[in-house]
Amino acid sequence: xxxxxxxxxxxxxxxxxxxxxxxxxxxxxxxxxxxxxxxxxxxxxxxxxxxxxxxxxxxxxxxxxxxxxxxxxxxxxxxxxxxxxxxxxxxxxxxxxxxxxxxxxxxxxxxxxxxxxxxxxxxxxxxxxxxxxxxxxxxxxxxxxxxxxxxxxxxxxxxxxxxxxxxxxxxxxxxxxxxxxxxxxxxxxxxxxxxxxxxxxxxxxxxxxxxxxxxxxxxxxxxxxxxxxxxxxxxxxxxxxxxxxxxxxxxxxxxxxxxxxxxxxxxxxxxxxxxxxxxxxxxxxxxxxxxxxxxxxxxxxxxxxxxxxxxxxxxxxxxxxxxxxxxxxxxxxxxxxxxxxxxxxxxxxxxxxxxxxxxxxxxxxxxxxxxxxxxxxxxxxxxxxxxxxxxxxxxxxxxxxxxxxxxxxxxxxxxxxxxxxxxxxxxxxxxxxxxxxxxxxxxxxxxxxxxxxxxxxxxxxxxxxxxxxxxxxxxxxxxxxxxxxxxxxxxxxxxxxxxxxxxxxxx
Amino acid sequence: xxxxxxxxxxxxxxxxxxxxxxxxxxxxxxxxxxxxxxxxxxxxxxxxxxxxxxxxxxxxxxxxxxxxxxxxxxxxxxxxxxxxxxxxxxxxxxxxxxxxxxxxxxxxxxxxxxxxxxxxxxxxxxxxxxxxxxxxxxxxxxxxxxxxxxxxxxxxxxxxxxxxxxxxxxxxxxxxxxxxxxxxxxxxxxxxxxxxxxxxxxxxxxxxxxxxxxxxxxxxxxxxxxxxxxxxxxxxxxxxxxxxxxxxxxxxxxxxxxxxxxxxxxxxxxxxxxxxxxxxxxxxxxxxxxxxxxxxxxx
Numbered sequence: 001x002x003x004x005x006x007x008x009x010x011x012x013x014x015x016x017x018x019x020x021x022x023x024x025x026x027x028x029x030x031x032x033x034x035x036x037x038x039x040x041x042x043x044x045x046x047x048x049x050x051x052x053x054x055x056x057x058x059x060x061x062x063x064x065x066x067x068x069x070x071x072x073x074x075x076x077x078x079x080x081x082x083x084x085x086x087x088x089x090x091x092x093x094x095x096x097x098x099x100x101x102x103x104x105x106x107x108x109x110x111x112x113x114x115x116x117x118x119x120x121x122x123x124x125x126x127x128x129x130x131x132x133x134x135x136x137x138x139x140x141x142x143x144x145x146x147x148x149x150x151x152x153x154x155x156x157x158x159x160x161x162x163x164x165x166x167x168x169x170x171x172x173x174x175x176x177x178x179x180x181x182x183x184x185x186x187x188x189x190x191x192x193x194x195x196x197x198x199x200x201x202x203x204x205x206x207x208x209x210x211x212x213x214x215x216x217x218x219x220x221x222x223x224x225x226x227x228x229x230x231x232x233x234x235x236x237x238x239x240x241x242x243x244x245x246x247x248x249x250x251x252x253x254x255x256x257x258x259x260x261x262x263x264x265x266x267x268x269x270x271x272x273x274x275x276x277x278x279x280x281x282x283x284x285x286x287x288x289x290x291x292x293x294x295x296x297x298x299x300x301x302x303x304x305x306x307x308x309x310x311x312x313x314x315x316x317x318x319x320x321x322x323x324x325x326x327x328x329x330x331x332x333x334x335x336x337x338x339x340x341x342x343x344x345x346x347x348x349x350x351x352x353x354x355x356x357x358x359x360x361x362x363x364x365x366x367x368x369x370x371x372x373x374x375x376x377x378x379x380x381x382x383x384x385x386x387x388x389x390x391x392x393x394x395x396x397x398x399x400x401x402x403x404x405x406x407x408x409x410x411x412x413x414x415x416x417x418x419x420x421x422x423x424x425x426x427x428x429x430x431x432x433x434x435x436x437x438x439x440x441x442x443x444x445x446x447x448x449x450x451x452x453x454x455x456x457x458x459x460x461x462x463x464x465x466x467x468x469x470x471x472x473x474x475x476x477x478x479x480x481x482x483x484x485x486x487x488x489x490x491x492x493x494x495x496x497x498x499x500x501x502x503x504x505x506x507x
Numbered sequence: 508x509x510x511x512x513x514x515x516x517x518x519x520x521x522x523x524x525x526x527x528x529x530x531x532x533x534x535x536x537x538x539x540x541x542x543x544x545x546x547x548x549x550x551x552x553x554x555x556x557x558x559x560x561x562x563x564x565x566x567x568x569x570x571x572x573x574x575x576x577x578x579x580x581x582x583x584x585x586x587x588x589x590x591x592x593x594x595x596x597x598x599x600x601x602x603x604x605x606x607x608x609x610x611x612x613x614x615x616x617x618x619x620x621x622x623x624x625x626x627x628x629x630x631x632x633x634x635x636x637x638x639x640x641x642x643x644x645x646x647x648x649x650x651x652x653x654x655x656x657x658x659x660x661x662x663x664x665x666x667x668x669x670x671x672x673x674x675x676x677x678x679x680x681x682x683x684x685x686x687x688x689x690x691x692x693x694x695x696x697x698x699x700x701x702x703x704x705x706x707x708x709x710x711x712x713x714x715x716x717x718x719x720x721x722x723x724x725x726x727x728x729x730x731x732x733x734x735x736x737x738x739x740x741x742x743x744x745x746x747x748x749x750x751x752x753x754x755x756x757x758x759x760x761x762x763x764x765x766x767x768x769x770x771x772x773x774x775x776x777x778x779x780x781x782x783x784x785x786x787x788x789x790x791x792x793x794x795x796x797x798x799x800x801x802x803x804x805x806x
Binding site for chain 2: 143145182213249277280300301328364392
């Protein structure tokens with residue numbers, strides 16, 4: 001779920017009509033000082049971070065003077081707390097709190113509906129309060145089309161010792177929380193605390209909204225460029241991977257780095273799974289062998305070879321991994337030949353210098369394993385082993401363990417030249433280009449590329465391979481980026497064919 | 508028989524002219540599914556591998572007669588409209604294959620289902636396969652693979668992971684345990700037919716004598732199955748495995764559902780609750796088939 005910062009969440013709540021304290025988000029201590037002077041009253045300085053319990057780690061400070069606010073913000077900005085580097089602070093007028101409450105909405109899987117939750121007491125430790133005193137917490141499922149009616153909100157909170165004007169204000173806030181959640185397609189909205197001030201105003205003193213990842217495309221106004229659940233902001237590789245997935249709807253590609261700082265020999269493996277459930281079990285298996293995971297990666301849902309290739313390149317961009325471990329459910333419905341081709345191209349281009357074990361069980365598994373093993377043989381220094389559905393994840397984990405222990409990485413390994421020398425025929429594919437060196441093709445006896453092409457979109461013209469269909473159709477997806485032309489040419493042809501699949505910011 | 512689908516069920520494909528729709532329809536038909544029509548707005552009058560294509564579901568029903576099931580292969584943002592269209596045209600079972608369907612869309616589909624008395628499987632599901640009968644979606648991939656992997660018998664399978672659905676089917680068949688129907692309930696937090704709904708269908712199915720369930724951390728589906736056992740609403744033997752024991756709290760591994768919320772949905776909690784009510788929970792995935800085989804032998 002895409003998490004929003006407090007200042008963003010409050011902006012959305014305010015747009016829906018919920019009162020919030022006057023405030024401004026700042027990125028420098030100087031900006032903080034200027035704004036505090038402008039406000040001309042005591043302020044609170046709040047570090048903008050995703051974790052909860054900010055007050056206990058110095059992330060929330062009250063300042064009486066602009067100089068004090070400046071100093072507090074200087075202590076917070078740039079500081080890393082709980083793995084999170086603070087880059088913004090929210091400066092707000094200090095409010096006089098009379099009562100703290102808790103108001104939220106969450107989509108509940110068992111109710112299969114949004115559920116609104118309210119507690120007459122709020123603030124830090126609301127979970128404990130709720131656990132000790134369940135009567136203080138009320139909740140109800142909400143009709144997704146009708147929203148929360150004001151009488152329903154009133155009935156929900158009556159009996160919680162909120163009276164008069166405040167009763168109307170608070171029940172109104174609940175209706176607006178529901179409306180905001182629906183409008184911005186939030187998985188959850190949380191106001192903790194919702195406060196009543198000494199002056200009798202009900203307002204959101206804090207706010208936390210997470211947006212449904214799958215709905216982010218409908219909300220450009222939220223400016224979310226990375227819609228994934230993470231504890232920390234995404235790494236460079238995370239973003240590169242996310243952009244690949246965003247721009248290619250075929251199959252699913254998911255990648256997150258789990259560890260950023262480690263050395264060769266620290267027993268970190270690059271992990272490449274297929275399907276969430278099988279991946280979890282495979283990760284367990286390799287961890288039982290004493291390895292740690294540098295990343296989590298999943299390519300499933302019948303992705304093209306090009307997507308698997310890019311996934312492998314990103315995994316290998318983690319320079320200090322000791323091995324490449326691929327294993328998913330073991331009996332995949334997707335055609336594993338595509339995965340095999342993507343891996344082979346990536347391994348060869350990177351001149352793979354760490355052992356790889358990949359379980360390719362499922363449809364067309366024999367052919368997939370044959371491609372993986374024979375096409376990499378004697379072309380890269382490291383051993384590559386492929387396994388099928390009758391091989392368990394534990395067996396594969398054992399193999400990678402043995403190979404890592406046996407293998408001595410080649411020192412000062414040369415990077416290979418990638419691609420072909422002269423490009424004199426090429427066409428666009430959905431995410432790259434297929435290129436031919438017709439000089440090489442003219443000297444080629446076997447000319448296997450045309451026959452190898454999965455979607456059959458190549459033909460011979462004057463005995464040279466060319467695109468047989470409208471280039472616009474090839475770009476729209478008729479070329480499935482199966483990579484067969486390049487790999488078969490590499491094996492049996494004359495190195496006259498290359499599929500160029502750029503990865504932004506990594507090449 | 509089987510649950511949800513068999514040879515006699517008349518199937519419509521929404522999005523039949525797209526990349527996945529076209530390819531999957533062919534495989535479904537090859538396995539034995541009775542596909543009577545396809546639907547893509549604006550492409551009425553076409554044919555895809557001999558299947559007539561109509562502009563709307565209502566038109567398809569008018570022209571070809573009753574439709575029991577619609578399987579949807581349209582891009583995620585269009586799934587809601589397609590599902591509502593099918594339900595309001597009287598289709599009683601709708602299978603939502605795509606992933607990344609916005610959750611508020613799923614909630615609206617849920618309401619439409621309640622209103623029209625329809626059910627839906629998914630979203631984000633590999634589908635449903637009744638062994639030797641028919642398949643909805645893409646379980647098993649190629650028909651030849653599905654035919655060789657899954658043997659007919661008396662055990663039902665319900666799984667929260669797509670890939671694992673096929674794995675369980677294959678490994679059980681290999682161990683000599685035959686199957687009735689395999690259901691991938693879908694990987695999203697809100698789904699139409701979660702584990703408890705599937706086991707209720709297996710309870711009613713005469714052919715199914717035992718059920719294998721692949722659970723995962725997150726959500727309360729497995730706890731709800733335990734409740735059904737306790738209430739006497741599910742009485743057949745259940746063998747379960749719960750994945751995600753080693754997953755870090757809050758880390759989401761592709762499955763949006765695999766999030767631990769409070770005490771609900773923990774690995775420990777699910778295992779304990781299921782064992783309390785007498786279900787068999789294996790600690791190692793690889794124990795699933797032998798344990799099930801021994802149990803089935805005793806039936």
